[in-house]
Amino acid sequence: MTTHCNVNVSGKVTLLSAGPGDLDLLTLRAARALACADILLIDDLANADIDTLAPNARAIRVGKRGGCKSTPQAFIQRLMIRYAKKGLHVVRAKGGDALLFGRAGEEIAALRDEGIEVAIVNGVSSGFAAAAGLGISLTHRDHCQGVTFVTAHMQDHGQPDWAALAATGTTLAIYMGMSRIAGITTALLASLPAHTPAAVVQHAGSAQEKRVVSTLERIADDAHAARLGSPAVILIGGAIGEAQRAVSAKGLAHAA
Amino acid sequence: MTTHCNVNVSGKVTLLSAGPGDLDLLTLRAARALACADILLIDDLANADIDTLAPNARAIRVGKRGGCKSTPQAFIQRLMIRYAKKGLHVVRAKGGDALLFGRAGEEIAALRDEGIEVAIVNGVSSGFAAAAGLGISLTHRDHCQGVTFVTAHMQDHGQPDWAALAATGTTLAIYMGMSRIAGITTALLASLPAHTPAAVVQHAGSAQEKRVVSTLERIADDAHAARLGSPAVILIGGAIGEAQRAVSAKGLAHAA
Incomplete structure (x- = not known):
């Protein structure tokens, strides 16, 4: 499988908009970010198959799909920080657009407080x-x-x-x-x-x-x-x- | 140049969201629709280089960029209808998301009245x-x-x-x-x-x-x-x- 990852990314977090459903509603930029992901945190409302676009990433599901208890927000933030500090590119995939109703504000603040670079990739709400x-x-x-x-x-x-x-x-x-x-x-x-x-x-x-x-x-x-x-x-x-x-x-x- | 157009489209109009600026903020679906375009109508606020994604299309600029008079809405609708009735795939590229402030409602109604199939491809506003x-x-x-x-x-x-x-x-x-x-x-x-x-x-x-x-x-x-x-x-x-x-x-x- 070819990945098309030709961007030098390390030690940062990408807040990525996974769009509303079908994977072809992701942006070209989102697809590129996923191809360069080392760690992929998949939110509740994101398409569960989004990991197919991130062949090099360890995928971690942080939603409550399947009746499991929701992963606490603080734990998700700690995960992002820990992996980013290891020099890995962490992609946090959220359903719809990441900047609408997605707790993105809190995540950006937490990452910023740790001095971790944040990239935001918009999508379709x-x-x-x-x-x-x-x-x-x-x-x-x-x-x-x-x-x-x-x-x-x-x-x-x-x-x-x-x-x-x-x-x-x-x-x-x-x-x-x-x-x-x-x-x-x-x-x-x-x-x-x-x-x-x-x-x-x-x-x-x-x-x-x-x-x-x-x-x-x-x-x-x-x-x-x-x-x-x-x-x-x-x-x-x-x-x-x-x-x-x-x-x-x-x-x-x-x-x- | 390869186009990746493997969809059988004829005689329809795609209202396509060109996103807010950079071409990589288009969706994967939008890129596929552009690759299959015969006629590309490029709106005012769409990225002017969007025609590079539509190598088989005749590109027509219908905005007022460059100080020209804006193309009247009725004329744009007539263009879409005429080309679609010839069996061509017309892609109408609008800045941002086509369904927000884009006169899409009027265009959908005009196409519908003519019995022309309309596809809508969302994007980033x-x-x-x-x-x-x-x-x-x-x-x-x-x-x-x-x-x-x-x-x-x-x-x-x-x-x-x-x-x-x-x-x-x-x-x-x-x-x-x-x-x-x-x-x-x-x-x-x-x-x-x-x-x-x-x-x-x-x-x-x-x-x-x-x-x-x-x-x-x-x-x-x-x-x-x-x-x-x-x-x-x-x-x-x-x-x-x-x-x-x-x-x-x-x-x-x-x-x-």
């Missing part, structure tokens, strides 16, 4: 892949002037301010919200009309992708009836209404 | 690349639970509701705002403290990248003094404050 699956723009200009990516899973176990988020008029892309989708949509119904378009896309960007398009009032029930669960992105807003035409037109293909 | 350049997470969980991508350039020439956007507590990533940055920051100062961290990243994700980190009160002047102009992303929020430590630590490298 699952909210974008969800829109691609639905065949729509996240920000169709007839409907809105932006999109808000928000996690339903807060550090203090509280809730985001749904009324404030609704008041922006932006498309809402809600991550990590499936376990409380009924509560989220109920909260949003206090601010948005019941017929506001809504969708759920599970496993966006992968062969397992499943989609439901509905309304804010019905999406929790419809997603439940279609047996959609985590990981998924919940999309809400006028721009999502374009999906109904798009999907029914049947002209949309996923891959190039 | 410049807001993510800007955060990578600053060495920060967009959503450090000590500071916020999300990020809002918003365009300052509205269809009706109005302004986004800056007070509503500020009230979400999310990081704000403002696109196409450099020509009115003073007005935007003045509007936000009605809702946010003067010392709120702020940054401008021009040409994010490319070798020409320039960055200024400052505060909401000073960023317009500081970006002006540093001669930063379009295209740039303006980032505002507590999470951006991590950039000051990150950049001064000097440990951050861009590429893998």
